[in-house]
Amino acid sequence: METLLIDCVQSSLRHFMPRNSIFLCERLCAEFPTELNLQLLASCYLHNNQAYCAYHILKGKQMAQSRYLFAISCFQMNLLSEAEAALCPTNEPNAEVPNGAAGHYLLGLVYRYTDRRKSAVDHFKQALSMDPLLWAAYEELCILGAAEEANAVFSEAAALCIQQQQLNHGLNPQNLQIVSEDRITVLNRTLGSEDMSPRQLKNTQGNSIRDIPGNHHGAVLSGGPASQPFNGGSSNMSVYSTPSPMPAQLSGVAPPPLCRNVQPNINILSGESSPRSTVNATIQGPRRKFVDEGKLRKVSGRLFSDSGPRRSTRLAGEAAANSNLNAPQVGANGAGHSSARYLGGISSSSKLGLAASRSGAVRKGQTSASESFDDGRRSESFDDTRLDNATTNSSSASSSGDDKSLERERTSTQMGGVLTNGSRISSGVLELLDLLRILGEGYRLSCMYRCQDALDVYAKLSHRQYNTGWVLSQVGKAYFELVDYLEADQAFSLARRASPCSLEGMDIYSTVLFHLKEEMKLSYLAQELISTDRLAPQSWCAMGNCYSLQKDHETALKNFQRAVQLNSRFAYAHTLCGHEHVVLEDFENGIKSYQSALRIDARHYNSWYGLGMVYLRQEKFEFAEHHFRRAFQINPRSSVIMCYLGTALHALKKNGEALEMMEKAIVADKKNPLPMYQKANILVSIENFDEALKVLEELKEYAPHESSVYALMGKIYKRRNMYEKSMFHFGLALDLKPSAADVAAIKSAIEKLHVPDETEDL
């Protein structure tokens, strides 16, 4: 009854029927209250967004997988300290983090949100080293500003690690599919294949095909121990001991440095002639099996079928060994892939554990049998590989693989890939790593605000990849940071067309439209986003920007506060709240909002800028300078920030530095007229009128319709007592329709044209 219930629960989860799965799982736990069943129930709750239930049932459980699920529930309930304690218990300082890369990633998130940046960076790096395809970890590193170059991360070493995992993992989908089969047939078949193998010297395709089911069922069982790593590193031994003694035996047998052997194996797979002999000489049972496995795969179908029963043990040995060494790797892989493909991933792993326990006895026998086979086979495999005609061997292997995949409907393509030549795996892996390298480098550069470089990197992507929502919105963000709002608008609208339901980056798009003053487009965007997802903070940010553009700042503030409520970890919403507070002249709350934003993301340079502006308004110039400088350090390419830093320096009377900063800003972005204007301002204040006039004349070319330029020139001419010119320029300024306050100021300046202006405060 237990297995039946487990099957039902997992199929319900696969079919997205959470209520069914929860009900059945609760019956299961009532009848058979083991910790694995509790884990299954917890994962049902997590799928149904009831993290609190999962928290309650898993509290205090010590199995690694339980700790991982418990940590996830704590994280979702925002109980970060408990999540941390679960993942990294304080009384076991050397305990391995459960679930490998996934566990490290979760722990990294916990540290990030509790402001322990260094630990967070460490854990993200570890997660990446265990699973180089864990993009989310790399993303977090970029956000924290601690990412290494993508070339280093998504490199050849990573490729090797991934291949290693692929070999393991290739059978896992099979396992998950097969798991639902009748256990008895599994046992029978493994026994059967065991018998068959001695006779497989002259193996035919038929035999090998028959063998494959055996392989897979063997794989099921080996998937058992392979799945054990899901349950985590340090408690491996305990996990193994509870369900079955067999995996423990295997893990004892398999020596730690399997990876070293794996790498030469992969080299073999890719057709190099590596010191196989040395490898073989030094190893014990399971490693040998893997080496054989590798070579066998490359060579003829005969050897291929030989690998049948051995594969199971090899995988068991390898998996177990991997679990000792790379437990995180396999586990993460399993967790990552299986959860990606099968929602019941975690539950199925526990199911496999049960399967393993049940078939433990059988496996033991099989193991010993295959070991002896291995010894016998080894010499033959050596001969075969010495013949080593890579292409022919691989073709035969691949053809056998193809046949098998045709024969077995349930063979996933990955399985086929695994069965065929190892080089096929490595090319897929290399392609994926290439893609991730480009994306990773682009993302890292845009997080460091080297936007032009990021755009160049993204341009290297294939058309297919480039025209996706994520990439296009990253491109849009890059243009936004370059203050090229028209290009950003274009990129973002393409992104909307490519994936109309994606909300990633749409808050930035709404800001772009705000800057461009496109009221229609902005309100349309906001409406669309709200109708897509009312509970996403980006939608409310867009709505708020819309109201802010219409100068209804109170409503805008309400909308931004709503966004904050929906996701208090969304830094940009806090920053926008701050902007609105400042416009409403509520500086205290503005400062609070900016500081909350910085607490979440210390590299959010908009918040540093916001704080600087507040202090500038409050005339606390040192504070203003400090904050602008922090913003400048984070984004050293922004001419706007440079301009404001210069203004702050000018206010502090450090005119030399201010002028330097303005020069830098002018150079940084030719299209930005403000630094020149500010430079003129500074020059006027130090009474260098000629220079100022020169700058302003130049500025006139750039921005011929800016009234403040003419107004300033009028002011300068007035100081120089060149009244006609002054009058002329003031007139021009008035023609360009300045604001009412300025009109008054200019007109009064005209009236007092002939009055000496010592007392004037214009």
Added chain:
Amino acid sequence: MATESSEGEEEGKAIGGNQHLVVDDDLREMAKKAAWSVSSCKTGNGVQFLRDDNLDTYWQSDGAQPHLVNIQFQKKVKLQLVVLYVDFKLDESYTPSKISIRAGDGFHNLKEIKTVELVKPIGWVYVSLSGADPREAFLNTFMLQIAVLSNHLNGRDTHVRQIKVYGPRPNPIPHQPFQFTSREFITYSCVR
């Protein structure tokens, strides 16, 4: 903000009432942080009803004329417009007919700057504070006093339903002599 306004009558200094409140974009309500006080009020119709954005509630005075509404700011502010909501149909003899606006640094040196006469007003009444001179577009002051000198039909006490005070928006960029008008400047002038 609202949409269009219906035109009111203009008879010399008398101004009719507008149905809707329409204010220029470059003006903003100034008196949120100001201290409001009145010369007298009836219980249950105090000064808060002048600022509650509710046109059904009103302030009712309870003493001798002139009735005063005092608005004191924390610092000198530029003011441009005062808007009152009064309703002859509902308030009849309580409707103010003559209003004087005074400004100064405090109670001791208030000076009258404007007087308006109302004739059966229904709705929002706009009283501009600007002088004729374009230089005097704004009134720079610490304190504003709105005095109700007389009511319609010689009523003693007065009802005022809402008062709003407007001034120019501050320069979004601090420490600038002038505000920016052109698109290029405004685009580069802030980080959002």
